Amino acid sequence: MRKGGRQMALAEDFIVKPTSRLTLDRFRVTGWAFASPGLLALAIVLGFPVIYSVVLAFSSYTLLHVDLFPLAGLDNFISVLSSDTFWHSAWLTIRYSLLTVSGEFIVGLGIALMLNRVVKTRPLYFALLTIPMAMSPVSVALIWRMLLQPNLGIINHMLQSVGLPGIDWLGNPTLAFWSMVWIDIWQQMSFVVLILAAGLASLPKDPFEAAEIDGANSLQQFWYITLPMLRPVSAIAIVIQLINELRTYDLPYILTRGGPGNATEVLSFFAYRRAFLGLSLNEGAAAALILLLIVLVMTIVYFVLLERRR
Secondary structure, X not given: XXXXXXXXXXXXXXXXXXXXXXXXXXXXXXXXXXXXXXXXXXXXXXXXXXXXXXXXXXXXXXXXOOOOOOOOOOHHHHHHHOOHHHHHHHHHHHHHHHHHHHHHHHHHHHHHHHHHOOOOOHHHHHHHHHHHHHOOHHHHXXXXXXXXXXXXXXXXXXXXXXXXXXXXOOOOHHHHHHHHHHHHHHHHHHHHHHHHHHHHHOOOOXXXXXXXXXXXXXXXXXXXXXXXXXXXXXXXXXXXXXXXXXXXXXXXXXXXXXXXXXXXXXXXXXXXXXXXXXOOHHXXXXXXXXXHHHHHHHHHHHHHHHHHHO
């Protein structure tokens, strides 16, 4: 006991105990000193584009009038909000985001539950699942554009080989939208699987053993134990994917250029078209800020509802 007490006393001598106000202030100053280079880099890389976009949104800057002044005030926002194309793109973006996030979560949860029962070959399955996630959206869009090509695409060739007619996947407005939804789910599902699989692996075993002793079947254990305990991890996955889908741009640009017509013109592509094809950088910046506000509002509302339910 004497030896153990002497070792603890020696260990306590090496522990820094910030008891004084001066020591706490010194630690705080040191922390800010180490964090300031990274914060400065973030402010330059992220802050400057945001501030410049805000200035553009309230200016009269276009590719034909390359001057910020005179300031246009809210005229750019009014012009964007009075456009029927904007409201079509807004509704399309919300619908697209809800469909893709729902599909990614449902399919990802099913795959994560199956992988949770696999022991020996689990690393192999995870390695295969990360392949779509590791690919860039541009390369994924180019690959699927070749696969869905109406005349030379592999998918139509397989349909015709069994006597079915070929389909113009990206030329039909309805099929183009659903094709883009499917491609997005195919690529982004891996991210949801990894997050949910990690959440399932961290769940305690005691509630499941107690429920099994009480006679609960697998469906009851999943509904009353797994889903409630997995809710925080699920919220993180849903919010991250919702933000990603609301600002999606690569797939509609590569696959359809927002077409046919404006069937796949989401808000990010609408802002691009307004800024560079319509030569109105100010209105494009205004549309981008509106999209940013939509993302912020939906994220805040989701977290508020999640906290109230908790």
